[in-house]
Amino acid sequence: MGVVACKFGGSSAADGLQVRKIRAIVEYNPDRRYIVVSAPGKRFDGDNKITDMLYLLRSHAEHNAPYEQLLQVIKERFLGLEADLGVSVGIAGEFDIIEGNLREGAGADYLASRGEYLSAKIIAAFLGYDFVDSAGLVLFNDKGKFLSEETNEALGAALRGHERAVIPGFYGTLPDGSIKTFTRGGSDITGSLVARAVGADVYENWTDVSGFLMADPRIIENPKAISRISYKELRELSYMGASVLHENAIYPARLAGIPINIRNTNAPEDPGTIISADDTATDGGVITGIAGNRDFTVIGIYKNMMSNEIGFIKRILSIMEDYDIPIEHIPSGIDTVSVVIADKFLEDKLGDIVEDLEKKTGAESIEIFENMSLIATVGVGMTAVPGVAAKLFSALYEAGVNIRMIDQGSSEMNIIVGVETKDFETAIRAIYAAFVA
Numbered sequence: 427m428g429v430v431a432c433k434f435g436g437s438s439a440a441d442g443l444q445v446r447k448i449r450a451i452v453e454y455n456p457d458r459r460y461i462v463v464s465a466p467g468k469r470f471d472g473d474n475k476i477t478d479m480l481y482l483l484r485s486h487a488e489h490n491a492p493y494e495q496l497l498q499v500i501k502e503r504f505l506g507l508e509a510d511l512g513v514s515v516g517i518a519g520e521f522d523i524i525e526g527n528l529r530e531g532a533g534a535d536y537l538a539s540r541g542e543y544l545s546a547k548i549i550a551a552f553l554g555y556d557f558v559d560s561a562g563l564v565l566f567n568d569k570g571k572f573l574s575e576e577t578n579e580a581l582g583a584a585l586r587g588h589e590r591a592v593i594p595g596f597y598g599t600l601p602d603g604s605i606k607t608f609t610r611g612g613s614d615i616t617g618s619l620v621a622r623a624v625g626a627d628v629y630e631n632w633t634d635v636s637g638f639l640m641a642d643p644r645i646i647e648n649p650k651a652i653s654r655i656s657y658k659e660l661r662e663l664s665y666m667g668a669s670v671l672h673e674n675a676i677y678p679a680r681l682a683g684i685p686i687n688i689r690n691t692n693a694p695e696d697p698g699t700i701i702s703a704d705d706t707a708t709d710g711g712v713i714t715g716i717a718g719n720r721d722f723t724v725i726g727i728y729k730n731m732m733s734n735e736i737g738f739i740k741r742i743l744s745i746m747e748d749y750d751i752p753i754e755h756i757p758s759g760i761d762t763v764s765v766v767i768a769d770k771f772l773e774d775k776l777g778d779i780v781e782d783l784e785k786k787t788g789a790e791s792i793e794i795f796e797n798m799s800l801i802a803t804v805g806v807g808m809t810a811v812p813g814v815a816a817k818l819f820s821a822l823y824e825a826g827v828n829i830r831m832i833d834q835g836s837s838e839m840n841i842i843v844g845v846e847t848k849d850f851e852t853a854i855r856a857i858y859a860a861f862v863a
């Protein structure tokens with residue numbers, strides 16, 4: 427018998443109807459033995475996610491605002507799920523404990539984690555699987571840093587004792603036993619940890635889309651699905667904003683060489699996307715996907731004979747470090763270098779940065795280009811294939827898009843272009859039409 431680790435996200439655990447779909451999926455393949463679940467998500471547009479309500483509950487309590495009604499709404503959702511699925515896991519009693527802890531000042535992580543905890547209890551009972559709590563198995567150090575190897579050992583040892591188990595996602599514990607969560611969307615990470623710990627053949631991540639699309643469907647109508655993508659390509663695309671999976675979810679599975687299969691709970695017959703450990707695996711096409719991000723600022727720095735000056739770039743980088751600003755790209759010319767920064771990190775620091783750059787680098791001119799966007803065209807299929815850049819640039823030229831910056835990593839797996847934000851969507855459509863449509 428094989429071993430498949432599955433993670434079902436919030437939309438898959440939203441209500442009784444969805445949880446019944448989980449059961450059908452799990453029963454369809456008996457290898458699906460280890461199931462990680464999220465807290466119930468939205469049941470319909472405008473509905474609330476349990477996790478959001480739990481965070482809200484905590485801030486009400488913290489500010490001494492009345493929280494009883496909110497707690498009741500959350501409780502009723504779980505009571506409703508318990509009744510609908512015909513299981514009895516003592517939800518009412520669990521809420522007495524939660525309320526007691528809330529009154530005693532329980533932290534945000536503890537409260538937020540209760541969504542996954544209760545969801546896993548109910549789903550375990552409904553599937554007839556064992557419930558295995560992640561508390562004490564997913565481990566963090568006293569500074570809140572995740573402990574990868576210790577977790578792998580603890581999870582592996584615990585799960586070996588259960589042929590079939592449901593495990594709550596999103597949280598673990600600090601050395602003192604208190605609850606610590608990952609960042610939002612962190613059940614994806616737990617799924618990957620479980621897959622590694624049990625040596626799964628595949629990590630199935632069940633969500634509400636049938637895998638990754640080659641481009642953002644808000645920009646490209648009906649973009650093609652990606653059937654196979656390498657970890658590296660995914661990293662490039664996710665970095666640029668294509669998000670289906672928490673970015674830290676890739677590492678544990680990758681370490682163990684376990685492929686990740688993104689699947690759709692609402693369309694289980696769709697094969698979804700396989701994220702493969704084989705970095706050379708492709709879909710057969712030259713490009714695998716296009717992703718982009720708006721809201722960048724480029725600082726262009728010019729100094730005559732810059733190219734002969736040792737330490738020039740170092741000085742620029744240390745100024746950025748002083749302002750605590752991560753840099754996206756540093757395209758350079760002979761006597762020019764540009765620094766590309768995401769606006770969200772720049773806040774109102776730009777004026778001071780420019781002043782420092784002038785003072786500390788002796789730059790002759792500094793130009794600021796605001797409202798820039800970056801677009802990454804990614805694909806291992808383009809490695810060593812001549813003409814890819816030519817095709818991309820002509821497509822942009824024909825669409826009337828002015829390219830303000832070009833960057834290609836030495837892996838030749840991506841070409842990043844900087845364009846003005848007003849051209850962002852036109853550029854993505856032009857690239858998609860040239861390579862895919």
Ligand code: ASP
Binds near residue numbers: 436465477478596
């Ligand atoms: N429930 C948590 C969140 O909404 C974690 C997760 O679903 O992955 O972020």
